[in-house]
Amino acid sequence: MSTVTDLDLGEDPLALDRQVCFALSVASRNVIALYRPLLAPMGLTHPQYLVMLALWETAPRSVKDLCEVLHADAATLSPLLKRLEAIGYVVRDRSRSDERRLEVDLTGKGRELRAEAEKIPYRVVELLGMDLAELEQLNAGLTRVIAASRTALDER
Template identity: 50%
Template sequence: MSTSPTPAPAADWLRLDQQICFSLHAASRAFGGLYRVVLKDLGLTYPQYLVMLVLWEHGDQPVKKLGEHLRLDSGTLSPLLKRLEAAGLVRRERSARDERSVEVRLTEEGSALRERALEVPRRIVTATSFDVDEIRALRARLDELTTALDEAAVEAARDGS
């Protein structure tokens, strides 16, 4: 029979080291620092790399759909796309079907960069010192956490809390 751990006293709830959000923030910043070094040879920032990942996986995308994949609004995404376009990796074009929509397409150079990027995930996995199964399990739990937090935010907005 297992017993639950004794809950921390309420005063401890406001300690920085007790905040899951801070642990996630610190891990995110650590990833950012590592990605900055690893992506330097590709000439990409981490957010630009994420855009390229979506395009390599899904092909041409309307800006709106790209934003949905990355959980970014167009105000954040547009400057990223401008820099990727200036670097010759993507092309933005008005959709022939809907003039209000802008399609993002990989250039030949952007498609070719995929081959060089294959080393990035291997370097990141090595740096974590986790095995692939541990990474999959962590990612699954983080996806569950994201879903729960999204649902809680909707509920809180509905309740006006």
């Protein structure tokens, strides 16, 4: 591994267009903006959509498990789950085997929503106008960034 002094960050290491944080921030904001009109007919925000994606993969799930898979804390997740429950997509209930554990499951309406949501990834790829292989590479690279940043945070 290189040390900081071994790196050549060019003439201006603070140039805005060279900052990973800037590129990630703008890309994230723009991509999420593409999702908004696609999710609106379903009554979902982007964070709620991410919860639904996790539940469509595996349901029921504990709140703790959802926090882990979504890299979120319970304080962030709780209002999302309340809203999803209010619109009839999920139910929250105490586990029968462990009353301390809160489980989240899909309702029939929440399960049915998946068929409509399956159109979204295709539409996003179309809107971005990028090659699917390029988007898959980007996703793999971002997954490595997430893992590396979590490791760095854990080591602090």
